[in-house]
Amino acid sequence: MKQGALWRTVKLGVSSLLLHKLRSALTTMGVLFGVSSVIAMLAIGEGASAEAQEQIRLLGSNNIILRSVKPREDFATGSGQTTRVVAYGLLEDDLERIEKTFPGVARVVPVREIYEEVRFGDRAMNPRVMATLPVYREVTNRVMYEGRFLSDQDMERVANVCVLSDTVANYLFPVDSPLGKTVKIGADYYTVVGVLLSRVRQQSDAAPAGKSTAEVFIPLETGRKWYGTMQVKMRAGSREMEEVELHEIVVEVADPKHVPMVAAASREMLRRNHKQADYEDIVPLELLLRAEETKRIFNIVLGSIASISLLVGGIGIMNVMLATVTERTREIGIRRALGAKRRHIVTQFLVETVVLSVGGGLFGVALGLLVPALVEHFAEMRTIITPSAPIVAFAISAGIGVVFGIYPAWRAATMDPVEALRHE
Amino acid sequence: MGQANSDTPVAELVDVTRVYRMGGNTVRALDGFSHAFGRGEYWAIMGSSGSGKSTLLNVLACIDRPTRGVYKVDGIDTGKLDDDELSELRSRKLGFVFQAYNLIPQLDVLENIMTPLFYQDDPPADGEARARKLAERVGLAQRLDHRPMQLSGGQQQRVAIARSLVNQPALILADEATGNLDSATALEILALFDELHAEGRTIVMVTHEADVGERAQHVMRLKDGRIESIIRNQHTSERSEYYAPASTAQDARDEQIAHRGDL
Numbered sequence: 136m137k138q139g140a141l142w143r144t145v146k147l148g149v150s151s152l153l154l155h156k157l158r159s160a161l162t163t164m165g166v167l168f169g170v171s172s173v174i175a176m177l178a179i180g181e182g183a184s185a186e187a188q189e190q191i192r193l194l195g196s197n198n199i200i201l202r203s204v205k206p207r208e209d210f211a212t213g214s215g216q217t218t219r220v221v222a223y224g225l226l227e228d229d230l231e232r233i234e235k236t237f238p239g240v241a242r243v244v245p246v247r248e249i250y251e252e253v254r255f256g257d258r259a260m261n262p263r264v265m266a267t268l269p270v271y272r273e274v275t276n277r278v279m280y281e282g283r284f285l286s287d288q289d290m291e292r293v294a295n296v297c298v299l300s301d302t303v304a305n306y307l308f309p310v311d312s313p314l315g316k317t318v319k320i321g322a323d324y325y326t327v328v329g330v331l332l333s334r335v336r337q338q339s340d341a342a343p344a345g346k347s348t349a350e351v352f353i354p355l356e357t358g359r360k361w362y363g364t365m366q367v368k369m370r371a372g373s374r375e376m377e378e379v380e381l382h383e384i385v386v387e388v389a390d391p392k393h394v395p396m397v398a399a400a401s402r403e404m405l406r407r408n409h410k411q412a413d414y415e416d417i418v419p420l421e422l423l424l425r426a427e428e429t430k431r432i433f434n435i436v437l438g439s440i441a442s443i444s445l446l447v448g449g450i451g452i453m454n455v456m457l458a459t460v461t462e463r464t465r466e467i468g469i470r471r472a473l474g475a476k477r478r479h480i481v482t483q484f485l486v487e488t489v490v491l492s493v494g495g496g497l498f499g500v501a502l503g504l505l506v507p508a509l510v511e512h513f514a515e516m517r518t519i520i521t522p523s524a525p526i527v528a529f530a531i532s533a534g535i536g537v538v539f540g541i542y543p544a545w546r547a548a549t550m551d552p553v554e555a556l557r558h559e
Numbered sequence: 560m561g562q563a564n565s566d567t568p569v570a571e572l573v574d575v576t577r578v579y580r581m582g583g584n585t586v587r588a589l590d591g592f593s594h595a596f597g598r599g600e601y602w603a604i605m606g607s608s609g610s611g612k613s614t615l616l617n618v619l620a621c622i623d624r625p626t627r628g629v630y631k632v633d634g635i636d637t638g639k640l641d642d643d644e645l646s647e648l649r650s651r652k653l654g655f656v657f658q659a660y661n662l663i664p665q666l667d668v669l670e671n672i673m674t675p676l677f678y679q680d681d682p683p684a685d686g687e688a689r690a691r692k693l694a695e696r697v698g699l700a701q702r703l704d705h706r707p708m709q710l711s712g713g714q715q716q717r718v719a720i721a722r723s724l725v726n727q728p729a730l731i732l733a734d735e736a737t738g739n740l741d742s743a744t745a746l747e748i749l750a751l752f753d754e755l756h757a758e759g760r761t762i763v764m765v766t767h768e769a770d771v772g773e774r775a776q777h778v779m780r781l782k783d784g785r786i787e788s789i790i791r792n793q794h795t796s797e798r799s800e801y802y803a804p805a806s807t808a809q810d811a812r813d814e815q816i817a818h819r820g821d822l
């Protein structure tokens with residue numbers, strides 16, 4: 136068909152549809168909502184999964200994080216004022232085994248937490264105070280805001296230096312730079328040598344809730360020297376003694392391919408060495424795989440819902456087109472009598488159906504782009520619109536027009552012209 | 560489809576039978592009908608209801624196929640054509656005027672007139688110019704962008720006539736083309752047909768009204784799908800002058816004046 140003829144057919148289709156504006160508008164709704172919900176849901180799902188994956192990746196996909204967890208108390212706690220000693224958690228012995236016997240491990244970083252208040256002048260807070268090695272920053276992919284992280288000399292000299300996370304720095308030093316200033320941790324004084332960027336919006340999964348972004352780092356040796364493994368923890372009126380050798384061990388695996396193997400080995404080792412479940416492990420790579428699996432399932436579910444809603448939209452269009460063909464039987468007869476070939480009639484009704492579905496598709500894409508923007512704005516959720524999503528959705532809606540338009544168009548084209556002309 | 564030489568009949572039917580089956584009954588709407596419509600002739604087809612007039616016209620228009628027999632348009636045997644070829648034949652050689660005007664409501668006057676050309680495999684380049692000229696000829700040059708709904712019955716029928724002429728057909732078919740019009744408007748339309756005849760076009764018109772039939776060159780009476788009689792009118796040209804549209808309009812004005820005089 137020539138270009139002019141196609142254009143004329145489209146124009147005719149549009150003007151035929153405009154004869155029944157409300158009906159045409161309602162007919163497009165099915166496709167409209169189908170397409171827009173697909174785009175919006177994809178954008179939201181895509182955003183959520185990107186967020187999760189990014190957070191997991193920040194933990195380091197080469198890493199395995201082992202953490203001490205206080206075991207569940209099976210017995211009832213005594214009266215409020217008793218002092219008990221609870222010993223649990225990772226041991227120096229675990230660290231040594233991992234370092235010495237595990238193949239494929241690049242670096243192992245122990246962390247001890249110190250339950251002390253951090254104070255500058257009259258401002259005080261209770262961040263996670265962590266005594267660790269200088270490589271901690273590198274292994275956990277953290278970024279300096281200013282100054283430097285802990286150094287090997289700090290370790291050798293058992294220096295009283297500390298690095299603050301920006302959350303802590305902002306709170307204790309609202310105006311000045313904290314570099315060179317002295318903060319008090321417990322009873323001792325520490326010189327601030329650097330400020331580390333916080334991991335924003337870290338998930339509770341990856342770090343203990345609450346204090347996750349308020350962190351202070353001191354050299355491991357300094358921590359060992361000044362604070363024993365036995366520490367007092369105040370809790371809702373009861374004083375509790377805790378004995379924890381190491382709070383966290385970050386194991387860096389040289390080759391990401393070996394992460395599952397090292398993870399399995401460390402689980403096995405810990406299971407043998409610990410009588411109670413006083414530790415947990417976080418394997419970001421496994422979380423990542425799980426997140427991807429979740430996303431895959433989400434996509435399958437989404438795809439099914441989308442297919443069903445588009446199918447329903449398509450059936451709606453077909454229904455209306457069948458009614459239209461019956462209604463316009465006489466017009467079909469006239470056109471046939473004037474010389475229209477079957478293909479002209481097919482094209483005419485097919486174009487009309489495609490105009491309906493593509494119209495629905497266009498508005499659907501517009502709505503589908505608007506909704507994620509609103510969600511992002513009001514729900515403060517991240518959304519990602521993959522460029523292919525609107526294109527695919529649009530192509531599908533056009534395809535629906537063709538698929539569901541063929542039968543009504545065929546019905547129109549195969550009518551007997553004489554019968555059609557006699558139709559009222 | 561070249562132009563056949565002028566001796567070939569425009570439409571030739573040989574022993575054409577059209578049978579309708581309704582359950583166990585069979586109706587022979589046309590029963591061994593044979594006739595040749597010559598070039599430039601003006602025929603009126605008459606007969607009682609159910610005598611097969613519309614069936615004949617549908618066969619002539621190639622929208623219905625005979626059950627038996629041969630129908631040739633301009634020497635082309637329509638029995639050998641497939642659906643597409645028949646459609647092409649309709650859009651090139653045939654013009655159809657219906658009782659109910661049958662314009663397409665979504666299209667304006669100009670587009671309606673041009674419709675048969677849209678469906679030709681190789682439409683003429685001057686189609687729009689032709690359509691404008693025809694619109695002018697039927698007195699609707701000022702109404703080109705109007706939709707059928709905005710026109711009176713007579714105006715719609717004039718658009719339909721313009722449409723039937725746009726493809727310069729070999730044969731113009733009209734099924735009770737004046738049936739829905741009041742007598743004054745009907746006379747205007749008939750005058751248009753007279754003009755077409757005078758130009759040498761071939762016209763076959765079905766009608767119930769004797770005075771319409773008298774304007775044609777020949778009147779064919781059908782009965783039970785067969786030819787009952789053929790009459791040749793002698794005074795065609797005189798009558799056409801007598802019913803000229805100018806005098807009709809004059810009559811109408813005279814009548815109005817007479818009414819005013821009464822008051």
Ligand SMILES: Nc1ncnc2c1ncn2[C@@H]1O[C@H](COP(=O)(O)OP(=O)(O)OP(=O)(O)O)[C@@H](O)[C@H]1O
Pocket residue numbers: 579580581586587588606607608609610611612613614615
């Ligand atoms: N589609 C059909 N199915 C069955 N019978 C039909 C059909 N069309 C026409 N007939 C029959 O064929 C015969 C001729 O019909 P046709 O329409 O040609 O008559 P006509 O002369 O045009 O009548 P009228 O003056 O009422 O229009 C009639 O007996 C009619 O009942």
Ligand SMILES: [Mg+2]
Pocket residue numbers: 612613614
């Ligand atoms: Mg009839």
